[in-house]
Amino acid sequence: MSTFKNPVIPGFYPDPSICRVGDVYYLVTSTFEYFPGIPIFKSKDLVNWSQIGHVLTRPSQLNLDGTPNSKGIYAATIRYHKGIFYVITTFVESQTGARRNFFVTAENPEGPWSDPYWLDDCPGIDTSLFFDDDGKVYVTANRRPPGGQLYPKHMEIWLQELDLETKQLTGEKYSLWDGALKYIHAQEAPHIYKVDGKYYLLIAEGGTGFTHSVTVARSESITGPYEGAKTNPILTHRHLGREYPIANVGHGDLVETTNGEWWMVCLGSRPYGGMYRNLGRESFLVPLKWEEGWPVVNPGKGIVEMEGVKPNLKEKRWPTEPACDHFDLPELRMQWNFIRTPREDFWSLDERPGYLRLHLKSERITEDVNPAFIGRRQCHINFAARTKMEFTPTNRNEVAGLVLLQNTDFHYRVECTQSEIRLVKREAGEEELLALQPYQHQKVFLKVEAYGQSYHFYFAEEQEKWEVLKEDVDGRILSTDVAGGFTGAYMGMYASSNGTDSSNYADFDYFEYIGLK
The missing domain is CATH 2.115.10.20 (Glycosyl hydrolase domain; family 43)
Incomplete structure (x- = not known):
């Protein structure tokens, strides 16, 4: 049967x-x-x-x-x-x-x-x-x-x-x-x-x-x-x-x-x-x-x-979205979302073909605004997500990277700055720096793997040459049971100039999400 x-x-x-x-x-x-x-x-x-x-x-x-x-x-x-x-x-x-x-x-x-x-x-x-x-x-x-x-x-x-x-x-x-x-x-x-x-x-x-x-x-x-x-x-x-x-x-x-x-x-x-x-x-x-x-x-x-x-209906499978989005289509794939209504074109798929370009916005993901964030849902208990980013910050206010999001007050941010990569935990509106590694290269690979409520963060200068940013991080702050509300966890790409004007941008070559056993 x-x-x-x-x-x-x-x-x-x-x-x-x-x-x-x-x-x-x-x-x-x-x-x-x-x-x-x-x-x-x-x-x-x-x-x-x-x-x-x-x-x-x-x-x-x-x-x-x-x-x-x-x-x-x-x-x-x-x-x-x-x-x-x-x-x-x-x-x-x-x-x-x-x-x-x-x-x-x-x-x-x-x-x-x-x-x-x-x-x-x-x-x-x-x-x-x-x-x-x-x-x-x-x-x-x-x-x-x-x-x-x-x-x-x-x-x-x-x-x-x-x-x-x-x-x-x-x-x-x-x-x-x-x-x-x-x-x-x-x-x-x-x-x-x-x-x-x-x-x-x-x-x-x-x-x-x-x-x-x-x-x-x-x-x-x-x-x-x-x-x-x-x-x-x-x-x-x-x-x-x-x-x-x-x-x-x-x-x-x-x-x-x-x-x-x-x-x-x-x-x-x-x-x-x-x-x-x-x-x-x-x-x-x-x-x-x-x-x-x-x-x-x-x-x-x-x-x-x-x-x-199963229902007594003839099975019909559909083409599935690729695990890795290379941003090679004229529009964003349907799994991608914004937080609140976007009022300007702060992203582009054609300014650099084959890349998602995120222009830095002054808005922060910690505010009830529309930040420069493009994310997708977490759909598996165990998963791996990775991206390749090119970003040259020009001052200390400019950051870009990867966010695992429950809401504005409960999330993890992997941020690249002028001089470092840092992992920031935001819980109940209070922030804690969990990890910091010196880093001054334009190109960076970022990865997160989750096994149940244990989350592991990595970075690399060259593909597959991963270095630990922080392992065994508590994922429970990404649950509604801690954060409240009605939504599920998201993950995605983020760029901000933190309250200042900026003409800078971050380019993302791909974003891969895979459910793990």
């Missing part, structure tokens, strides 16, 4: 949402403060996924200026209706600022996608769309109950009709749901489905941490009342203890295959070295069946497994 391995999309790809168009499946995930926003993937077998683009690729679609860590674009939902793709999502401005909801549309999922249609009087987060048989369209999301919260993070799920002509909500708001179990908090991530004439409301509850879960309710009418399943939660791992290899399971979305099978995509995390989740929240796949009018997740097991039986 053919099997697949979870997660199906490894690394920081949380809050998956899925839809099917013919025999092709499309999936989107959250991106928070990273740009471009909302990666979109396609698959024909639910196991092998290929990224085909991003939904939010233009500053007019996504203004992340000043957005704090782990704010920005929250859970998106993707749906398809009468030749049009819809993605609806929440933009969270700040810790206490507005939660603003909008949707975008496209005829081609690869783009271009429209500019946002902002929804008035649309509170809460985790908006979703449902297209009913009678032609009506509905938005669901969460909010604080109108009668007040009965316990911390007590939320309810609401529903309202959407007018596709005016691109605004219309009619009455309906309260649908405010908890499967008393004191299970953070009701969010609602999705509605119609199966055998009944409406089913899928909800995430229990927060995004260890107590995360998926619950379900059903109704004869879309506006309710909704009856909760006596088997709730239909999916959680909170009962498995803190040594189980998959944790934080929740936030699901359902899809029916061309063969009539049902599957759920959901988020989960793979802790390692203890309850530490450097990889963030990832996208998992789990089977689902209907029994007596209710969904049952992975019958007989009830959990998300590391290895499971």
Whole structure:
């Protein structure tokens, strides 16, 4: 019997949402403060996924200026209706600022996608769309109950009709749901489905941490009342203890295959070295069946497994991104991201063909700004990453090199200066110099290897002639369990003039990332 391995999309790809168009499946995930926003993937077998683009690729679609860590674009939902793709999502401005909801549309999922249609009087987060048989369209999301919260993070799920002509909500708001179990908090991530004439409301509850879960309710009418399943939660791992290899399971979305099978995509995390989740929240796949009018997740097991039986679909593998990016394409490959919205062309692939040129910016990666950083996700527990850089700093403010990033206040920086290479640890906003080696050459090779939570940093003047910068560095500061927030670890190339003007630049010949056994 053919099997697949979870997660199906490894690394920081949380809050998956899925839809099917013919025999092709499309999936989107959250991106928070990273740009471009909302990666979109396609698959024909639910196991092998290929990224085909991003939904939010233009500053007019996504203004992340000043957005704090782990704010920005929250859970998106993707749906398809009468030749049009819809993605609806929440933009969270700040810790206490507005939660603003909008949707975008496209005829081609690869783009271009429209500019946002902002929804008035649309509170809460985790908006979703449902297209009913009678032609009506509905938005669901969460909010604080109108009668007040009965316990911390007590939320309810609401529903309202959407007018596709005016691109605004219309009619009455309906309260649908405010908890499967008393004191299970953070009701969010609602999705509605119609199966055998009944409406089913899928909800995430229990927060995004260890107590995360998926619950379900059903109704004869879309506006309710909704009856909760006596088997709730239909999916959680909170009962498995803190040594189980998959944790934080929740936030699901359902899809029916061309063969009539049902599957759920959901988020989960793979802790390692203890309850530490450097990889963030990832996208998992789990089977689902209907029994007596209710969904049952992975019958007989009830959990998300590391290895499971494949969907009954013909396997379709896609070309994979090369492990080593030689920067020889006219545009950046899709795995690369910026922190917040780039407002200027501080990078170039054609000023020196075959190299990524990063112009130094005065902004620092320690600030809520758009620094000269181009990074990619950590997708493996064990990995090796290396790059070759050419850089001639002209004063003590100019630095360039390699960053392993959780956020502005928790990261490692390998910086080349006028006279040295240094490894800086930033934890809770405080910096510590971990290593320093004299170095005054224009060319340098930089490498990091990670084995679990043990990170090792190296440099070289000549290829493969590695010297130790620092070994056995604690990687746990790159986990959300230490740093807080909702994102996973990134790594990438960085250049800064640290608050001063500069016309200098650093050239990167390649960047290689390999998952290790």
